[in-house]
Amino acid sequence: MIAARPAAAPPLLEVRDLHTVFALEEGAVRAVDGVSFALERGRVLGLVGESGCGKTMTALSLMRLVPPPGRIVDGQVRLEGRDLLRLPEREMRAVRGAGLGMIFQEPMTSLNPVFTVGSQIAEAIRLHRRVSRRAAWARAVELLDEVGIPEPQRRARDYPHRLSGGMRQRVMIAIAISCEPQVLIADEPTTALDVTIQAEILDLLRTLRERHGMAVVLITHDLGVVAEQADEVAIMYAGRIVEHASVLDVFEHPLHPYTQALLRSMPSLGSERRRRLEAIPGQVPDLLHLLSGCHFRDRCPKAIGACAEQDPPLEEKERQHAAACIRV
């Protein structure tokens, strides 16, 4: 939607009207409720929102790794034009790795504690490529070096508990890029890390992206991280994208009242103390009890009666700047 491209070639990744539903006893939760976006090679899309907004479920849906009782019920996920949702699981396994790689928030729980980090990277490589154990191990050491782990030969023989949180996240990144994916999905990759380590990991992701030309879907709740890393931004609220534009437009000229409120509600360095933060009233929405029409309307300063009547569609309001709000 954002970047210009030759009319003939499909975008690298295109998501169309994706719906993922959790059938719970209390009712159906529409965790991903009609999400659409496109992403070109080498670009970084920041997917932003608060807890429960559906950003992680969107990522897991792209990977077809939605945990039960969740299920993708509708939509398309096209990688170079090929719809991943129609692939047999065996082919999808090949896509995970070489097509889409993913890193998670918690590097502690995503690594197996009883295998060395080198063997876990080598295993990931051998899942996708017919190479000898020895070659896979050598590649694992190379990858550890590439993600900035000192003494990679020695570190490859370490178990995960011997590594710090930042080092473990580097190992996860090594695994995710081991098969040179076209799209890297990074789900809150730095949220569990201290700020100095976060900065290093973000710098590493940028270096790798530039070197390999990967596209990145960067999922985060931190608007500072998005401002630094993303080319374009999609803001999610209650399972839907409510605004999608270039990073400059989102920060300097946000259209959706939720985006505007989010930007005003956070303290930033250099702000005057005692300036009251403009908090968004109310609570983060409960997906089991959503309002009709626009889900944000009970917290929105601009809401009118008509907001209850229809789901506002995500429409281009200005050039390459889409928002889902009837008041814009």
Place this chain on the structure above:
Amino acid sequence: MISLAPLVEVRDVHKHFPIGSGLFGRGRARVHAVEGVSLAICAGETLGLVGESGCGKSTLGRLMLRLLEPTSGDVLFDGRSLLTLAPRELRAMRRQMQIIFQDPYGSLNPRMRVASIVGEGLDIHRLGTRRERRARVAELLELVGLPPDAAGRYPHEFSGGQRQRIGIARALAVGPRFIVADEAVSALDVSIQAQILNLLQDLQRRLGLTLLFIAHDLRVVEHMSDRVAIMYLGRIVECGPRAEIYRNPRHPYTRTLLSAVPVPDPRRRKLRMALGGDVPSPVNPPPGCAFHPRCGHALEVCRRETPPLETGRGGHAVACHVFPAEGVSAADGQEV
């Protein structure tokens, strides 16, 4: 509004935790969680305490409340040492100091109704009649912005932000003068975090509270604090008025921390100061200045001698041989 007399003060406190299982506790390794910290908080002031995980900031907060016994050093409240108080006196003193925890999920008893959680302190300190306590609970719920019917409900019925309001009401119940807020907004979403920060500021102003605001988020600390202290591996490395720390940081660690904070302005994508390596283990902290293995400015003296925290102009204190506080002379020596 801020008085000059310190309400809370720690003097050269140390806290070591034994780890591992040496035979009969002999030869055990020790974590040096807090290493000789001296710090005073004035009445009505908010002191922000910043540092990365494992730097000892939470331990220091608990030492100030005497929820932990210091290995050595002294802790004073209103000029009296908490360490020499008789148990009964200490219990009475506890009314004046409270804590708000990070985790609004784990820190509330799921089997107790909100009225009992908030009113528990009143019961323990035998404050008021039953009717007065009930009225006080209702008043507290209103004060923190919860509906009156919250009293009869259980914690799981509330969202994270509302639970943090319950935790704040509980802390305020006994009428404390000093509150330690330990990562009180870290687990909350941005839109809710702003609500709780505003609430804490309003309450502080209305009730004249003194606050130790512990957090790892430098943006939030700047917003909340009058003064800020930066901690690294158990020591305060820099401390001063908020504007001094944020506009004129001296210690290389403080400068690295500030440069690492992502700025929510896509036009100001900046080159960060790189910081090699991870935080060293507090079991075997490096000799000399604990930051020297990661510091780009380290001199020979930094490996040898721990720099003292020295106060210069404008109440700005720095513990650094190379970049001491303004008005304090630097060490000379060879770069290493």
